[in-house]
Amino acid sequence: MAPLEPYEKVYIDTDFLDEDEDVHGQISCVTCHGGDPEADEREKAHIGLINTPTDPDPGKACGECHADIVAKNGTNLHFSLSPFKTKIYKRASADPAVRDKIDTAMDNHCMTCHSSCGQCHVSRPKSVEGGLIEGHLFQKTPPVDTNCTSCHGSRIGKEFHGENKGVKPDIHHFKKRMACKACHTGDEMHGTGKEHFDRYEVTNRADCEECHALGTLGKKPEEKKSGKYREHPSHFIHKDKVSCQVCHSGSYKNCYNCHVGKDKAGLTYFKTDPAKMAFKIGLNTNPTPDRPEKYVTVRHIPVSPKLFDYYVKDALTGVDQAPTWKLATPHNIQPKTPQNEECLACHGNNDLFLSANDVDSWEIEANQEVFVTPPPPLEERHDWLDKAELHLAKVDCLTCHDPKQKSPIKDCCACHSSDSILLTNCPDDTEYSMLSWEFTNKELMEDDKYVPCVNSIPALDALAILLVVLTFAGCALHGFLRFIFRRRT
Amino acid sequence: MSDKMYLHPVPERIWHWIHALLILLLILSGIQIHWADSINIFGGFSHAVAVHNWAGILLVADFLFWLVYNLISRRISHYIPKKEEIHPGLIVQARYYVFDIFLNRPHPYSASEDNKFNPLQKLVYLVTMFLLMPLLLISGIVFLYPMSFSSLITAIGGLKVVCIMHFIMGAVFASFFVVHIYLATTGHTVLTDFKSMVTGYMPKEDH
16 A cells, blocks of 8 residues: 555545535534634644544544444444453453553554544544545545555455465455455444454354355255355355365465564564464364354464563563464455365365464463364274275265265165165266266266276177177078078088 | 097196186176176176186186196197288188188188197187287286276276276177187087087098
């Protein structure tokens, strides 16, 4: 995002005064910004001037017309930033003197990410040095580049727009040209009226299933939704167990080792180690009815034991009290990802799952609830099978782990019949044609699956029968002619 | 001078009839296995599989015996066509089967103790025993023990390639079986060749 020239930051477009362009232009300046309109000198006119009329209290500027939104503003996470405090306090020393210094540090650094009504709808956020966005014309939907990604740019913005090397942009962006508001509605942004201490507690947050109905296996959802409906066995197998992002997102940026301070001029700064691209699946530490999944994507957050050392040493004495790998919803959604190529891309691929090997020693305790205990090797879990290795290599997982069944099929005879015809996965509606050069069980063969003995190609069968029948007929005819001719001679 | 010649020594005759029995069993059991849902010859699929597997293994042993016996005894020379047997021998023999046989003309190449096959027989047996039979047996063994030949199976394109090869060979041998039995009736009399394959002796034929 290009920085604004100084004049651009305060330039007010005359269109703002046109009622058709922006009704807010009909409200006098002083109503929101205060000051003395009768004064004939700049200094006197600016007495009592309110630079940011909606911050901290938007009631006077916005409340008359947008009372319902203003009433909830305190619970708006962009305004309250309450999760910051919650998470830091959970790790912070209980010493009041230390807490004071932590508060100071947070006010100087963390809380500057705060936003208000005006910093979304009229100007750029203060954290990116402000400046009017469209000559003071109010924006019902904040522009993505100047507002949303000005704060959520380094991770979410880059993911969404495909700016991380080797990772495609989010399909909702590059294919559907959807902007942030398509999923993150005004209602979500404006708060629920209930105080939340974690952004995933917000009940009206973005939800994939708002658009993408899952339905039930073999039956389309009754409710028509706007997103693409795709009946896939994985959806029914993993529903409520695995978050959508586990299968549909790519690698994402993880941040490490943030520490804050002030330079010689007294200007605040923060520094982090270089971000790392990674994809990790961890356990959901706080399953809720609307997010019940056990396995979720997790992202490393930049907290470190020395985060506030500039202000006070040993501020985060309880740094192991909260995970450093947090539930994440990466914004680089793809229909096809390495994870959903096949079942074994995840099952048995322990590298994808967060473990103690992925964290520094001081983080091990903090992430105990997030670590995924590796299951026994696939071969061990399937050792009851005869020729387990062959089955694992050649038999489609869904053959036994039938989503229509509550538990996997463990009966050999469910697949292997006494006449060698494989009972499972043979579609009922396979069209049989004598002229077909395909295997009659090609649906299985195409997936390179193992089919015992039942390899049959109708056309080849017909040719073989024809060969033998013609041989018989030829011999019979030859013999008959021999007989006739010999009798004559 | 005897009016008959000793064409088929005991080992050859034993081999021949075992070979014939095994081929017959393999054709019948193969038909049942391939069309398992509509043909039942051996009283159940598993019986057919067992017959096919055992007959197949015995056929491998039978083939190896034939190869070793013929190499050691040098009777393999019966299968090697001479230059003149290829041209014009093949055409002459074909002409006999297509034309002369109906006119009751004599065989152009009568069997002898040193050269018991006619040119067409030599060519067909040569291709059959040194190309088609190995293909049939190898594909059958690979089919029987896929885990032991997994790298070979992968290299040639999977079990389906093995399957197609085995099936085609099966069909070819079924046809060969029919032709072989029929042509055995074209001897001096209809039963001459069958008897000789039992006794070992064949009447000498005058041109």
